[in-house]
Each structure stands twice: as C-alpha cells, then as structure tokens.
Amino acid sequence: MPSLQHIRRKITSVKSTQKITKAMKMVAAAKLKRAQDRILSARPYAQKMAAVLKSLARGVNRDLHPLLRRRAGRKIELLVITADRGLCGAFNANILRRAQEFIRERREAGFEVGISVVGRKARDFFRRRETAARQTWVQIFDRLNYAHGAEIGRDIIGRYTDGTFDELYLLYNEFKSVMQQRITIEKLLPIEPPEAGETATGGCLYEPDELTVLSRLLPNYIEIQVFRALLESAAGELGSRMTAMDAATRNAGEMIRKMTLVYNKTRQAVITKELMDIVGGAEAMRGS
C-alpha cells in the first residue's frame, strides 16, 4: 500500500495540473470570442468578393487570365495550415494525417506533390519526413492580420505563375462550432469561379477594362481565401483547445476524487492499526 505522504504528494501534483488546464481553458475561451468575431467581420468581404467574381466570370473566357487557365501539368502543391502550439486535442494530428493521406493518394495517381506549411506543428512534422516543405510560415497566429493572408497569397501566386506547380490545394480546419472543426481541402488555383446561378443582367461596364479588373481582382480573391482559412484555423484551434482543456480539467477532478478516497481509506487503516497496537499493548500489560 502506498504511504500516506506519497498519496498526498500525488494529489497536490494533480491539483496544480488541474489549475493549469483550467487556466488554459479560460484563456482559450476568452480568445475564442474574439477569433469568432473576426471571422464574422471578414465574412462580408469574402462574400462580396465571391459575388463580384461570379458576375465578372460570367462569359469571361477562362484562358484570358493565367490564374483562371487550367493547365495540363502534373505538379500539385498542398498548403497545410496547423496551429503553432499543441495541447489542443487532435486538432493538429487530424490535419497532418489528412495531409499524408492526400499526398500518398496523389502520388499513387502519378502526380508530383509539394507542400507549403503554416504553423509550427506542421513545420516540425514535415521536417521529420522525407517531403521537405517548400515554404513555411510560423508564429503568425498571435498577431494574425490581413497582411499575412496577402503575403502568403502573393507567394503562392508567384509560384503558380512561374510554374512551380499547376494546382494548389488548401488544407485547414474549418471552424464549425466550438466543439467541432471540419477538415477541409479546397482547390485554390487555378481559380474555379463560383457557379453563376442567376441570369446575367449584361451591359456591365468595366473600368479600365475587363482584363485589368480581373488581374486586380483575382489575386485579391486568393488573398482573402487564404486569410479566411487562417482565421478559421485560428478559431478552430482555440475551440479545440478549450474542449481539450475542459476534458482534462474534468479528468483531473475525477483523479483527485479517487485518490482522496484511497487517501482516506489508508488513513483510516493506519489509525485502526495504531489503535490495535495500543489495545494489544494494554492487554499484554494487564495479562502479566
């Protein structure tokens, strides 16, 4: 049977761990609110952008602009977005597993697959694998703003235009709710204009001209898509961490409860034993 002191020490240790997990949960919850608000405020721009693109892409020849043109090449790039930190449940592991699946599938289908990563977890993961990341961005989630989306967007557009790859996919955790993240793979390049639903009104004027407007709009579209994915991932990470830390706090509570029970039982046993000793001693004295 473990000694009383031993159990006491263990309880204290679990209690301090619980304090930490609890604090992490609170911090994640507080940050999550802000992250959610940011997604909401970025949404109008993304939606309007998609709407404008939709009305513009109607009747536009896809070969007109390099970002719209489909290419026959077999080189694929996967942009993987994970978190910088761990301790957020299966958040990173899920993404990385999906990334490997994707890479394997495409390689078997005869494609050449390269990767770029956002987030320290993905960087470290692929550093230990044979596939070296072409480009990495780390530690951007603490001060995430549109400039990051723009920077990544410019980089991938540059690489796409110079022929480093022919298709680009984006892999990230979409924020569905606090408890749920959905792993999402989206094809980013070449741009697939959203399906035009309503009928064309026509007679639209372009200033300066169609091509100029397109070449300004398409890069922006990529940037906002990347930025949105970053925001989604950031919120998803916080949600996932909150859930994970909540579970950890509850588990710690359960452990403390069980150990306290053992502690009290042991304490009682010790007292009983001492009593028995005393009684036994007294009996022996009287007997003599």
Next chain:
Amino acid sequence: MAGTIQLDIVTPERLLVSEAVDEVIAPGSEGEFGVLPGHCRFLTTLRIGELRYRQGEQWKRLSVSWGFAEVEPRRITVLADIAERAEEIDLPRAEAAAKTAELQIAAASKHEEMEAARAQLEKALLRLKVGKRR
C-alpha cells in the same frame, strides 16, 4: 431618379459602412466618379483617394486605398484593401508616416523602393487630407 442607393464598404477586416445614401463620389482608377440612384452597372478598380457619400445634406468622408467598386442601379459595393472613416484617422500617426515616406524616397536607390515609398507617402498624405476635413 428618386430614391436611395445601398452603399456597402467592406475591407478584409470588417464591414465598415452599410447605409442607404443619396449620392456617392468615389476615386476610380480612371478618375473620380459620382454615383446617383439608377446608375448603370459597372465595375471599376479604385486608386488611393477620398470617398464621399451624402445622406440628405450631410457629406461623410472616408479614405480608401485600392480595391474595387461594383455599381448597380440600387447598390454600390466597395471592396477596399484599406478604408478608414475621417473621424478615425490618427493625424499624428499619418504625419509621422508621411515624414518617414519622404525620407525613404530621398534615400531610395532602387526603382521598386522608390515606388513603394511613393505609395506610402500618397497614402499618408491622403489620410492627412481626409482627416483634417472632418
């Protein structure tokens, strides 16, 4: 034509304006243009400049930097990379930015550096101009 236009100004970070207005004057890349209700559809890129809109007799001003405007008869949507209301502009910061940009122009050796600094200067000067008129 009577009535109002729905004006939406959005940036990647937020929805800045969503109001019914009577008239909008925006800095198009080919020159400033005015929009009244019933304008024909058109799509244009914007340059760095001042965007004004009128509600009744009152004019409001914003600084916008790059982006697009999509005009429809009853709606105008401005997608700006950066946009700020005149009231929000931090004048001392804009002034400091203008000074830095001027120094950069003086020190620039390469053409691209020069261009980048010029764009910065233009942006800062615009913010000063719009901010002072509040």
